[in-house]
Amino acid sequence: MVVVGIIAEYNPFHNGHLYQLEETRKLFPRAVFVVVMSGNFLERGEPACVDKWTRANEALHCGVDLVVELPVAFCVQPADRFATGAVLLLKKLGVQKLIFGAEHASYNFKKLAQQVSDVRGDSVKYNESFAAAYQRAVEKKVGHAIDQPNDLLGLAYAKANLQLGDFLELIPIQRKGAFHHDLCLEKDHSLASASAIRARLAKGSIKEIAAYVPQITSVDFATRKLITWADFWPLLRYRLLTAPYEELRNLYDVTEGLEYRMKQQVQKLPLEADFEDWLGAVKSKRYTYTHLSRLAVIVLLQVTEEEVKSVSKNPYLRLLGFTPKGQKFLHKLKKRADIPLITKASQKLRKKFLSVDYRAGLVYELACMRVQDHGKAPLRITAPSLSRKKR
Known part of the structure; x- marks a missing residue:
């Protein structure tokens, strides 16, 4: 069984993400698509615009087979630690191929990771950020700058993969359309950055973003409060x-x-x-x-x-949802998984593995007014309820 992994935030799920899934499906038509997705608080230190269950549901209706939540302890981290936590879960899931967007998909990310394997970027200069020090050290090692957001994440994934046994085939997909932080919505185009979409949503322009997201995302934004x-x-x-x-x-x-x-x-x-x-x-x-x-x-x-430290030493798989194909994969996973596979936030688990995630859910509920963990079971998607928007 070919198992393809994606590390995502889907904040929100838009046509760029749909394009990535469609292109990957062309490469691996029979593969199981597994996504490790950030929950309600994200790597850049912001709350997700809509809750994790809504975003997982959108992904499952648009071609993903299984969604697992990345623990908050891994989410709110610099790129290298974020990547290490996410890649570790991919390994535990039995993923063989990692798909990720990149501004420069022609880069050999594995080779770059090998070149900068000893680069940490720790800075002793108090007038320079750790991120700037790291990028400067990388440029010195490889001979050119790597400073675009998705390229940097791709490099972080590649480094984490090497550290964890080099078990993944890395497959970058060329990013199309808008740049990561581009705030423009180009007319006659169906691809826009998540930043641009969120900016329009913040102004209440739900109709404006309809051309840039799948139909199910549009419907969700019409019925959900935008969280900031x-x-x-x-x-x-x-x-x-x-x-x-x-x-x-x-x-x-x-x-x-x-x-x-x-x-x-x-x-x-x-x-x-x-x-x-x-x-x-x-x-x-x-x-x-x-x-x-x-x-x-x-x-x-x-x-x-x-x-x-506790989450890093004792990782777990928190299941958010699956399709029939994902369910078949889960049956096999249960037989060989060597870390807990969590389907419900029981009282015992809230005090042990899920203490931080459960607390994060309670805080997020105050804004979104939708229960996040107590009594929640994984989503079971039998068939897409809404057609994917044609682009």
């Missing part, structure tokens, strides 16, 4: 204002005195300030907006160093 940091800013502000420095210091990745900077800057803000105002106040050359946004999620969810 604005929904959680009051909670984050409260946490920062009331938590003692020592408590903040014990949270994951709060280092180099950031507990003081985060707390002191929020105390200086006027009452009408928002999340972006706080980010701008805390920002420095040492820390990118993305790094600080991830820390904001850590503070919001009160994720400790011990909890992250």
